[in-house]
Amino acid sequence: MLEHLHLGDSNISVYQTAKQGNWCSGDSYFASYQNGFVTCALADGLGSGEEAMHASKLAMREIEENPHLELPELVDRCNEKMWGTRGIVLSILRIHLEDKVCEYINIGNITCNFYHPDGRMIRPVPKRGYLSGRRQNLRVQRWPYEKDMVFTMYSDGFPVDPLAKKSFCPNDTPEEIMNRISDLFKGVDDDATVMIGKANVQ
Numbered sequence: 001m002l003e004h005l006h007l008g009d010s011n012i013s014v015y016q017t018a019k020q021g022n023w024c025s026g027d028s029y030f031a032s033y034q035n036g037f038v039t040c041a042l043a044d045g046l047g048s049g050e051e052a053m054h055a056s057k058l059a060m061r062e063i064e065e066n067p068h069l070e071l072p073e074l075v076d077r078c079n080e081k082m083w084g085t086r087g088i089v090l091s092i093l094r095i096h097l098e099d100k101v102c103e104y105i106n107i108g109n110i111t112c113n114f115y116h117p118d119g120r121m122i123r124p125v126p127k128r129g130y131l132s133g134r135r136q137n138l139r140v141q142r143w144p145y146e147k148d149m150v151f152t153m154y155s156d157g158f159p160v161d162p163l164a165k166k167s168f169c170p171n172d173t174p175e176e177i178m179n180r181i182s183d184l185f186k187g188v189d190d191d192a193t194v195m196i197g198k199a200n201v202q
Helices: 050-065 071-080 174-185
Strands: 002-007 010-017 027-034 037-045 088-096 101-107 111-115 141-144 150-154 192-198
Touching (some): 010 037, 010 174, 027 192, 174 192
Antiparallel strands (some): 002 010, 111 150
């Protein structure tokens, strides 16, 4: 499945596939723009199939219904929903467009990378573990967001960074980048999701 999201002047493209033999993916994602910031979230339910999908969708529903909350509180609410489920790994990214600042919180093996127009890359430090209802101590990472930066978030169904070969230019839209590299994903046989985005800051 390929989806292109246009959130105000910011754009996010998403590619998602399910493990062979399953009708659904255990990954779920969410993206929105409101109150001057873009929020992106990606959850991977442990295992695969319907139970994994159920857990990840519970988290996305919580984020969708409470987009105004600070990131640690959002994670706490998602964590509370995990009792009795398989659990999830989760990443949430928030970009404040006016302040040109990113906030990122994570637990588990979802990867997030940022690419500067000059070729430099930012890779936030991941936090080991997963959400299962037990209390977690997580910290928010922050850094500046520059004009024409591109970001990716992807689940562990992709063995390498989809943009490892930097197959894009600063002026490319996420849709153009995704269309260019989507053929690379056809051999993936796992629940896998990649989000490619660009927030419109001046």
